[in-house]
Every structure is written in structure tokens, then in C-alpha cells.
Amino acid sequence: MTKPKKGKQDSTQKISASIRKPSLSTSKKLDQALEFAQRNESLTSQSTTNTKQEKINKHLGAHSKPQTIYAQSLIPNSSKEQAILRQRAKLIAQKDTDQDEEIYEQYIRFKLGLTELYGIPYQYAEKILPAAKVTQVPCTPPIIAGIVNYRGELLTVLDLKQIFGAKQDDNLNESWIIIVKAGTAKAGLIIDEIEDNDEFVPAKLTSPLGNNGYIQGVHAGKVVILNIGSILTDSSLQIDESVN
Amino acid sequence: MPTSTTNSENEAKIIGIIQLKGGAGRSTIATNLSAALSQRATVALIDCDLPQGTSASWGILRDENNHLGNLSVTTALDHQALIKKVQALSRTHDFIIIDGPPRIAEMTRAILVMSNLCLLPLGTSAAEVWALSDLFATITEAKQKNIHIDARVIWNRYRKQTRSAREMIDAVHDELDLPQLQSYLGFRVAYSDVLARGLWVGEWHDPIAKKEINALVTELLTVLGINMVTES
Numbered sequence: 001m002t003k004p005k006k007g008k009q010d011s012t013q014k015i016s017a018s019i020r021k022p023s024l025s026t027s028k029k030l031d032q033a034l035e036f037a038q039r040n041e042s043l044t045s046q047s048t049t050n051t052k053q054e055k056i057n058k059h060l061g062a063h064s065k066p067q068t069i070y071a072q073s074l075i076p077n078s079s080k081e082q083a084i085l086r087q088r089a090k091l092i093a094q095k096d097t098d099q100d101e102e103i104y105e106q107y108i109r110f111k112l113g114l115t116e117l118y119g120i121p122y123q124y125a126e127k128i129l130p131a132a133k134v135t136q137v138p139c140t141p142p143i144i145a146g147i148v149n150y151r152g153e154l155l156t157v158l159d160l161k162q163i164f165g166a167k168q169d170d171n172l173n174e175s176w177i178i179i180v181k182a183g184t185a186k187a188g189l190i191i192d193e194i195e196d197n198d199e200f201v202p203a204k205l206t207s208p209l210g211n212n213g214y215i216q217g218v219h220a221g222k223v224v225i226l227n228i229g230s231i232l233t234d235s236s237l238q239i240d241e242s243v244n
Numbered sequence: 245m246p247t248s249t250t251n252s253e254n255e256a257k258i259i260g261i262i263q264l265k266g267g268a269g270r271s272t273i274a275t276n277l278s279a280a281l282s283q284r285a286t287v288a289l290i291d292c293d294l295p296q297g298t299s300a301s302w303g304i305l306r307d308e309n310n311h312l313g314n315l316s317v318t319t320a321l322d323h324q325a326l327i328k329k330v331q332a333l334s335r336t337h338d339f340i341i342i343d344g345p346p347r348i349a350e351m352t353r354a355i356l357v358m359s360n361l362c363l364l365p366l367g368t369s370a371a372e373v374w375a376l377s378d379l380f381a382t383i384t385e386a387k388q389k390n391i392h393i394d395a396r397v398i399w400n401r402y403r404k405q406t407r408s409a410r411e412m413i414d415a416v417h418d419e420l421d422l423p424q425l426q427s428y429l430g431f432r433v434a435y436s437d438v439l440a441r442g443l444w445v446g447e448w449h450d451p452i453a454k455k456e457i458n459a460l461v462t463e464l465l466t467v468l469g470i471n472m473v474t475e476s
Binding site: 029030032033034036037038128130176193194195196197 | 323324327330331350351353354355356357358386389391432433449450451452
């Protein structure tokens with residue numbers, strides 16, 4: 001991505017062309033602004049940094065005479081103290097295994113049909129495209145909406161509404177395709193409306209009723225988090241039949 | 245063009261966006277706000293953060309795609325140039341959005357005073373809050389000189405679920421006496437996606453980001469006391 005060349009002249013030309021009345025009024029506010037901007041001696045950046053520096057010095061016990069302290073001089077000399085430091089460094093370097101903090105995972109929340117909310121974890125989502133041209137493929141189950149050309153690659157697009165039996169929203173005028181991948185498998189999923197990106201706690205997902213393996217769990221009682229891995233590798237999606 | 249402001253003095257409303265720390269989201273807010281307002285009014289965006297010029301680059305991209313419409317984008321090198329430009333542009337535009345420099349210079353002081361409303365973008369990181377406290381000293385100085393300043397914090401990259409965000413907001417509320425806007429910008433990839441394309445989130449597939457910016461626009465118009473025909 002190249003940063004566009006900044007032609008200061010270009011943008012200025014654009015402006016001057018749009019100025020209708022070149023006569024300038026002396027606005028009080030602008031005068032005030034100019035005055036305030038230039039009367040900067042009372043609280044110059046110099047003086048603020050000075051007071052700040054003084055504060056820091058005072059805090060560090062350097063008193064009125066600022067002293068130069070080198071980092072090395074602060075390292076304890078005795079071998080016993082050094083051993084303690086090394087021990088501490090080791091402890092800090094260790095990965096914290098029993099964290100109290102919950103592990104969040106980010107996901108994209110979207111709508112299917114009129115009301116149902118679904119989510120796809122970020123790690124599976126690759127790209128979102130407008131569902132412009134899905135080419136239908138004959139002799140495929142309704143679950144397969146067709147194929148799209150994604151960067152020169154033909155990808156199968158699945159219609160999740162067929163899997164989950166979601167009702168079609170007839171008022172919808174545009175939908176999107178999320179390109180998802182799991183391992184080497186990649187496919188597009190038709191979705192109706194992207195709602196938000198959000199976070200969920202994998203450990204806190206509730207298991208859904210009648211799990212067909214396509215669902216990782218339910219987040220906050222309303223968002224169905226999809227199991228992309230099992231959707232993409234499901235055997236019922238593998239069509240290997242020939243017509244006589 | 246559906247331009248319908250009740251701008252009786254025929255002078256632009258000036259919205260300055262300042263924060264002393266880089267990467268706080270000044271240009272994100274400046275560009276999205278400018279583009280959103282330009283859907284209904286004439287807007288001039290002045291980028292004062294040179295040589296970086298994020299907003300100006302965005303404007304050039306937008307121009308290349310013929311998306312500028314009611315928006316003009318320009319730059320200002322110092323406070324005198326800025327004041328001159330604001331003077332000229334305020335006659336011909338409904339809004340002037342100023343993307344400030346990331347330092348406490350004459351420019352920042354001028355923007356603080358000349359703006360009808362100053363936005364102080366703030367991410368939930370301590371470094372940004374520290375940078376804001378330097379700015380706060382300047383605001384206090386202006387107030388002591390009886391100069392009216394309306395500066396408000398706007399939270400950027402805000403994640404409602406995190407506890408640290410909550411703590412930070414409380415800390416800013418307690419320690420810095422600055423009003424905070426109700427609307428905020430979430431932690432959303434859409435904001436960086438659109439910047440690179442010269443777009444605003446209203447032209448992108450993230451309805452939440454669009455809602456966030458529209459909510460911000462509505463709130464700003466209320467603060468500025470402007471009745472504008474809102475988009476249906």
C-alpha cells in the first residue's frame with residue numbers, strides 16, 4: 001500500500017477554488033486564539049518540563065542537585081543478592097499458568113434470517129465479501145449455495161440457513177460471504193447481516209440442544225458459536241456422485 | 245445539496261481534535277466526522293499534523309475516488325497559517341474540523357481557543373491519560389484567563405467488556421475535571437480499513453461503526469446547538 005503523495009498544492013488549490021467571499025472578518029475568537037497561542041511564556045513547555053523534572057528528581061531523592069545515576073550502579077554487588085535477583089527474574093519469565101483472568105476469544109457476530117444470532121471465532125475468519133456473484137452448481141444439495149471466485153480460487157459457498165433451518169428474511173437486500181478456513185479446508189458462508197465483533201469465553205459456552213457437531217456452544221444464551229472445523233470437514237458436504 | 249444549518253451568523257462551527265500523544269485516534273475521528281458531516285453540510289478539514297498528514301492523505305485518496313463531495317481538505321503548517329485559513333473557510337463552510345498536532349505548541353493552544361468544541365480522543369491506556377494531563381494544564385491556564393473553552397473527552401478503541409476500561413474512565417472522571425462525551429468509538433478494524441481507502445465507516449460493511457459515528461455526530465450537533473435535518 002503506497003501512501004499517496006502529499007501535494008500540498010493540490011489540496012490548497014481545491015480550497016481556494018471553493019472560497020466565495022475572500023473578504024476576511026476579524027472574528028473575536030480567532031484574535032483570542034492568536035493571542036493565547038503566542039502568549040506562551042507564562043507556561044512554556046520548557047517550564048513544565050522543568051517542574052516535571054524537579055518533581056521526578058524529588059521523588060527519586062535527588063534533591064536540589066540533579067545527580068546522574070547509572071543503571072549499573074544500582075545492581076547489588078553481593079552474590080547473595082544477585083542470586084535472589086536471578087531467582088526473581090526466572091519467576092517473572094515463567095508463564096503464568098493459573099490465571100484468574102478469563103480467556104477471551106474474539107468472534108464476529110452476525111444474523112441469519114430474521115432473528116437468529118451466530119458467531120464465528122476470529123481465528124477461522126479470513127475475509128468478508130459482499131455476496132455478489134454466487135454461481136449455482138446443479139445437482140448439489142440445497143446446503144451448497146454455489147461457488148464464488150475468490151482471488152482466482154473457486155470456493156464452495158454454504159448456505160447456513162439450510163443447515164440450521166433459519167427463516168429467510170425477505171426484506172433483506174444485501175448479504176455477505178465470510179470466507180472461513182480450518183486447516184487446509186476453506187469455504188464461504190452466506191450470512192445476512194454483520195452485527196458486531198465481540199468476545200466470548202470458550203470455557204463458559206453452554207452446550208446446545210441437539211448438537212449436530214456444527215456448534216461449539218451458545219454464548220450468553222443467544223449467540224450460537226459455530227464449530228467451523230467440523231462444518232468444513234463434514235462428510236455430508238462431500239459430494240462424490242456421478243450421473244449416468 | 246441538503247444543506248440546512250441554522251447557522252445564523254454565517255460562520256462555521258469549528259471542531260478541534262487534539263491529543264498530545266500520537267496514535268490516539270485524532271485522524272480516525274477527524275476523517276470519519278468530516279465525511280459524516282459532509283453528507284449533510286459543507287465541511288472543511290484542516291490537517292495540522294504535518295509532516296505525517298494522515299488526514300490530508302486520506303483526503304487525497306478520497307478525492308482520487310471522487311468521494312469528496314461537500315468536503316474540502318487542506319493543511320496548515322503553523323498557527324498563523326491555521327488562523328488565516330479558518331478565517332477564510334468559515335465564510336464558506338458550515339463546519340471546520342481541525343486535526344491537531346501531537347504536541348503542545350502554539351498550534352494546539354490556538355485550536356483550543358478557536359474551537360466551538362474541542363474533542364480530546366482518549367484510548368484506555370495510561371500513556372494517553374498522562375498526555376492528556378499536560379493538555380489539561382493548558383486548558384486550566386486558558387480558563388484562568390477567562391477564555392471560554394469547551395473541551396470534552398471522547399473514548400476511542402473502547403472495549404466495554406474490559407475492566408481496565410472501566411477503571412480508566414473512573415480515574416479520568418475523578419482526577420481530571422473534563423466532561424466526557426456519551427458516544428464513543430469501539431475497538432473496531434473498520435476504522436483502520438476505511439482510513440486506508442479514503443472512506444468513512446458509513447461506506448463500509450460495519451453497521452456498528454457507522455452507528456457509533458452517527459451517534460457522535462448527533463451528540464456533537466446537540467452540544468453545538470445545531471438543528472440539522474437528520475438522515476432518515
